Amino acid sequence: MYLVGIAVLVVGLLVSVAIHEFGHMVPAKLFGVKVPEYAIGFGPKLWSTRIGETEYSIRAIPLGGFVRLASMVFPGAPGRKTTRRNGKLTLAEETRLASAEELGPEEQDRAFWRIKPWQKIVVMFSGPFTNLLLSAACISVALMGIGTVEATNTVGSVAECVTSASECQDSDPRTPAKEAGLGEGDTIVSYGGIETPTWQALLDAIAESGTGPVQVVIERDGVRETLVLDPTSMERPVFDEATGAQKIDRDGNPVVERRPYIGISAGYELVRQGPGAVADSLGTLASGTAGIVARLPAEVWRAARSLVTGESRDGGVVSVVGVADLAGDIASVDNSRYVARARIGDLLGLLGSLNMALFLFNLIPLLPLDGGHILGALIEWIRKGRARMRGAPDPGPFDTAKFSGVSYAVAMAFIAMTVLLVVVDFVNPAF
Numbered sequence: 001m002y003l004v005g006i007a008v009l010v011v012g013l014l015v016s017v018a019i020h021e022f023g024h025m026v027p028a029k030l031f032g033v034k035v036p037e038y039a040i041g042f043g044p045k046l047w048s049t050r051i052g053e054t055e056y057s058i059r060a061i062p063l064g065g066f067v068r069l070a071s072m073v074f075p076g077a078p079g080r081k082t083t084r085r086n087g088k089l090t091l092a093e094e095t096r097l098a099s100a101e102e103l104g105p106e107e108q109d110r111a112f113w114r115i116k117p118w119q120k121i122v123v124m125f126s127g128p129f130t131n132l133l134l135s136a137a138c139i140s141v142a143l144m145g146i147g148t149v150e151a152t153n154t155v156g157s158v159a160e161c162v163t164s165a166s167e168c169q170d171s172d173p174r175t176p177a178k179e180a181g182l183g184e185g186d187t188i189v190s191y192g193g194i195e196t197p198t199w200q201a202l203l204d205a206i207a208e209s210g211t212g213p214v215q216v217v218i219e220r221d222g223v224r225e226t227l228v229l230d231p232t233s234m235e236r237p238v239f240d241e242a243t244g245a246q247k248i249d250r251d252g253n254p255v256v257e258r259r260p261y262i263g264i265s266a267g268y269e270l271v272r273q274g275p276g277a278v279a280d281s282l283g284t285l286a287s288g289t290a291g292i293v294a295r296l297p298a299e300v301w302r303a304a305r306s307l308v309t310g311e312s313r314d315g316g317v318v319s320v321v322g323v324a325d326l327a328g329d330i331a332s333v334d335n336s337r338y339v340a341r342a343r344i345g346d347l348l349g350l351l352g353s354l355n356m357a358l359f360l361f362n363l364i365p366l367l368p369l370d371g372g373h374i375l376g377a378l379i380e381w382i383r384k385g386r387a388r389m390r391g392a393p394d395p396g397p398f399d400t401a402k403f404s405g406v407s408y409a410v411a412m413a414f415i416a417m418t419v420l421l422v423v424v425d426f427v428n429p430a431f
Helices: 002-030 091-100 105-110 117-146 176-180 199-209 275-294 296-309 320-332 340-362 370-390 400-427
Strands: 037-051 054-068 148-158 187-191 214-220 223-229 232-237 256-261 264-271
Touching: 002 037, 002 054, 002 117, 002 320, 002 340, 091 400, 117 275, 117 340, 117 370, 148 176, 148 199, 176 223, 187 199, 199 256, 264 340, 275 296, 275 340, 296 400, 320 340, 320 400, 370 400
Parallel strands: none
Antiparallel strands: 037 054, 148 187, 148 264, 187 214, 214 223, 232 256
């Protein structure tokens, strides 16, 4: 089952990449740009076909994909520097020449660099935007279609005895729930006259009713019965309401308090959520992912440092290996209460998180990422607008070829980061 989880992630990633690149291709074609190739994966071609002017292919390395838009780079202004001191072409000029070769003499008007700035923004933003839509779709199905695991007023288990030890002794008294005949699967309708439609309502009713005898209405096999419990009191841990973590005192000891105790634990079930929960989840996911992207250099450094120190990696940035490991764990963890429906929901949530990361990461305003091209188009749009207002000549397209060196440096940095994180995820996994 571990491999099944990884397979689900790989397929989900390929679908996400395919739709991302499709998001670039569709508006580009609508705006008249020639699209020579649409590929899923990198490396040697496993399959390809040509439809019209576009070759569609699947490649051997399923770690991404690309759509090739013809002549993305402005050919350059007259009088530009084309060679270095040694007589070789500049990197910018090499980039221009490679870009120009994608169009024949009669197709020059179909170059990407010729379309309007707002059209460039639409083309480049549409790719990441599809990832945002996929993230919303995955989270919506996971929360509204499948639901989240919640504690309910149905009894999950009944403790045998009142003890702080891991096992009961013959001398230990039986729990009030055991004495009264409560059993697994019983639904507690009311406790001490207080209706208990939720687990939290039941906990509140137990605390409010104290330790005297109390009437409990249960539903068992569709029939309601009334039982009488005689709660005892027991020291129980105190948890922080905001974080859910157990409170610790100044000396480092767990904080406990004496509370009424009957000896049951909650049953759990998948509860479908509404649109509000989806919106909250997407907002939390977006802000958390944006925080990691904004701290990316620090997060990568922290991950690299853990290779040497062995410190625990509680979350943070991970590679596709780390995400795949988590997907495998979701599919294979041995827990009879972790039903298939819940696993599917968690895998969808994981794919939703991955698509949110792809959306925000691709909007980083650095070439060769989509955000870098969007920034260039915005600069071009502003420059053209200012020129029109002043009655000045059109300044022409933004020359991204001048930043070819930066683009290559950023690409190499991302490759190095990916390799590093893969190594860290093998040596010191985050999950």
